[in-house]
Amino acid sequence: MFETVANKPGPQKAAGIRFGERTVSFKRFYAARTASTEISRVVHIPYRTGIDPHDNVVIGSERYKIEQLQPVRDTNPPCMVLTLKRIGAIP
DSSP states (O other): OEEEETTEEEEEOOOOOOOEEEOOOHHHHHHHHHTTOOOOEEEEEEOOSSOOTTOEEEETTEEEEEEEEEEEOSSSSOEEEEEEEEEEEOO
C-alpha cells in the first residue's frame, strides 16, 4: 500500500497485507458506471488505521487506486472493504 504523491506511488505505508476477494454486486457495478467510474476489484483486508481513499494498492504487478474505503467493525476481526480501480501495471 502506497501513499500517492503527484499521482505516483510515494512512500510505502504497508506491505504483505492479507486480503480476500469480494464479488462486485450488480448494484455497485451500475452505480459506479452511472458515476463514470470503473470498479476493477473489491477486496477486504484486516482493519487498520492510516489507510486513505487517495492511496494506491499494488496486487501482483497491477496498481490500483482506492475509490472507496468502508470500515466494517461488526465482524470478528474487524475489516475494511476497499473498492479498487485499476490504474496500470508496475513496470
